[in-house]
Amino acid sequence: MPILERRIIGFLCNWCSYGGADAAGVSRFTQPTDLRVVRLPCTGRMNPIFVVKALLAGADGVLVSGCHPKDCHYSEGNYYARRRLEVIKRFLPVLGIEPLRFEYTWVSAAEAKRWQEVVTAFTEQIHALPPVPRLPDDTGIERLLRELENSPLPICGCHAGHE
Amino acid sequence: MNNTEIMKNVLERASVLLAWGPGHDALHASPLFARKAHDVDKVVMDVRAVQSLAAYLPPLFQSEKEGRIAVLARPCHVRSITALLQEELIPVERLILVVLPCQGKLDMAKVMAACPAAESLDAAFVDGDNLVINADGRQWLLRLETMLSPACVRCPMPELPDAMIPEGCECVRLDGQARRPGEGGYAALDAFMEKTPQERWEFWKQEMSRCIRCYACRNACPMCVCRDHCVASARDPHWLSELDSVTDKLLFQVIHATHLAGRCTGCGECTRACPMGIPVGLLKMQMNKIVEELFGYKAGMDSKATPPLLTFEAIEKNIREKGK
Numbered sequence: 001m002p003i004l005e006r007r008i009i010g011f012l013c014n015w016c017s018y019g020g021a022d023a024a025g026v027s028r029f030t031q032p033t034d035l036r037v038v039r040l041p042c043t044g045r046m047n048p049i050f051v052v053k054a055l056l057a058g059a060d061g062v063l064v065s066g067c068h069p070k071d072c073h074y075s076e077g078n079y080y081a082r083r084r085l086e087v088i089k090r091f092l093p094v095l096g097i098e099p100l101r102f103e104y105t106w107v108s109a110a111e112a113k114r115w116q117e118v119v120t121a122f123t124e125q126i127h128a129l130p131p132v133p134r135l136p137d138d139t140g141i142e143r144l145l146r147e148l149e150n151s152p153l154p155i156c157g158c159h160a161g162h163e
Numbered sequence: 164m165n166n167t168e169i170m171k172n173v174l175e176r177a178s179v180l181l182a183w184g185p186g187h188d189a190l191h192a193s194p195l196f197a198r199k200a201h202d203v204d205k206v207v208m209d210v211r212a213v214q215s216l217a218a219y220l221p222p223l224f225q226s227e228k229e230g231r232i233a234v235l236a237r238p239c240h241v242r243s244i245t246a247l248l249q250e251e252l253i254p255v256e257r258l259i260l261v262v263l264p265c266q267g268k269l270d271m272a273k274v275m276a277a278c279p280a281a282e283s284l285d286a287a288f289v290d291g292d293n294l295v296i297n298a299d300g301r302q303w304l305l306r307l308e309t310m311l312s313p314a315c316v317r318c319p320m321p322e323l324p325d326a327m328i329p330e331g332c333e334c335v336r337l338d339g340q341a342r343r344p345g346e347g348g349y350a351a352l353d354a355f356m357e358k359t360p361q362e363r364w365e366f367w368k369q370e371m372s373r374c375i376r377c378y379a380c381r382n383a384c385p386m387c388v389c390r391d392h393c394v395a396s397a398r399d400p401h402w403l404s405e406l407d408s409v410t411d412k413l414l415f416q417v418i419h420a421t422h423l424a425g426r427c428t429g430c431g432e433c434t435r436a437c438p439m440g441i442p443v444g445l446l447k448m449q450m451n452k453i454v455e456e457l458f459g460y461k462a463g464m465d466s467k468a469t470p471p472l473l474t475f476e477a478i479e480k481n482i483r484e485k486g487k
């Protein structure tokens with residue numbers, strides 16, 4: 001069976017990992033093509049809800065990458081991010097979501113090679129999992145209308161026999 | 164002085180005493196804002212007084228008309244109030260805590276299940292270890308112990324230790340006997356986590372399909388202080404649509420849990436308030452457990468402590484991140 005692409009969302013810090021990913025591209029390092037990148041000004045901008053919103057919207061995996069601790073362009077953004085991201089990673093299991101669907105890591109602008117390894121390993125990790133489970137997207141009203149359509153009774157007395 | 168006299172005395176120094184009074188029937192108590200001495204005569208503070216009054220405090224303190232505000236609080240409510248003080252959401256010098264030794268509070272769903280006739284009762288009162296309900300010309304004796312909320316059964320702190328009185332806060336204690344302490348911990352969560360991930364996913368899918376998006380869980384939460392600025396109703400950014408889809412409803416619960424990370428005191432108000440009986444508190448319990456494991460922290464224990472998600476350590480003891 002051919003391996004289909006999975007949907008992976010990468011949130012990358014503008015000052016380091018985005019540059020690292022760019023350098024990997026410029027250096028023509030082979031990389032998997034599943035990742036779609038969202039550029040952040042800093043991992044401190046990373047709201048943990050981005051992770052869950054992406055997973056519930058059908059992303060199979062989410063990868064966050066920023067500057068190494070001590071190297072944040074704004075000096076402390078990634079320290080706050082580390083706490084928040086660790087918390088959200090540990091939170092996923094209570095929802096029944098596989099925590100391996102989410103990773104956060106640090107890649108500097110000079111680490112093109114390391115970026116290639118990170119993105120390859122994460123993509124493999126996501127391919128080893130089944131596609132992300134989806135919730136039904138229909139709303140209560142859609143469900144109700146469907147039930148009414150299938151119901152043998154007329155919806156109300158006023159229209160019965162007037163077809 | 165008996166308790167009524169103590170409360171009347173407190174009211175002389177405050178513009179309002181937040182308490183509980185008679186509700187729509189004998190089984191239910193409602194929040195009561197006592198402003199005159201004779202209001203205090205109506206106060207109900209046994210197992211029927213189930214609501215936390217802490218959620219009223221931040222908006223009430225905004226009012227210029229109020230002087231000092233006194234509030235009746237069980238020990239678990241004191242934790243919520245301490246958490247509000249930690250974030251400077253209420254002023255300690257205008258607050259008077261009136262703490263009652265806790266006998267626990269009823270789980271109304273349990274009472275209704277044990278006695279469906281309680282929908283239209285004639286009388287309900289506490290007699291020793293029993294809750295007595297008269298309805299349909301019959302009498303029910305329900306053992307109190309089996310009717311309490313699960314959080315109360317496990318509560319490790321039904322009597323407030325002196326060390327837990329927030330620094331600089333006037334605190335008045337009422338007389339009475341507290342129940343025996345429980346062992347605390349995360350038993351309900353641990354039992355839930357024994358399910359497989361698929362079962363957990365299906366559980367939330369099922370439960371969230373019943374959610375009517377009334378936001379009672381949010382409104383009852385003492386720590387949900389954004390009120391009209393909640394992201395759940397914001398159009399920009401548009402986090403949630405106006406549909407009642409399961410995805411939106413589950414995402415809202417995740418938002419509530421994440422916004423409570425390191426702030427939730429486990430008071431149980433969100434679960435209690437849900438009219439659909441959805442145990443949304445489980446998600447926050449998971450959050451609390453994570454925060455305790457990672458940062459050795461519980462919210463609302465120390466009014467001077469900084470919540471862990473508002474700070475960091477250059478080297479985190481308990482976080483092993485990838486790529487180091």
Ligand code: SF4
Binds near residue numbers: 423426428429430432
């Ligand atoms: S999230 Fe629930 S348990 Fe936590 S503080 Fe709010 S109401 Fe209480």
Ligand code: SF4
Binds near residue numbers: 436437443
């Ligand atoms: S209180 Fe219950 S029904 Fe209402 S929004 Fe919260 S979970 Fe949904």
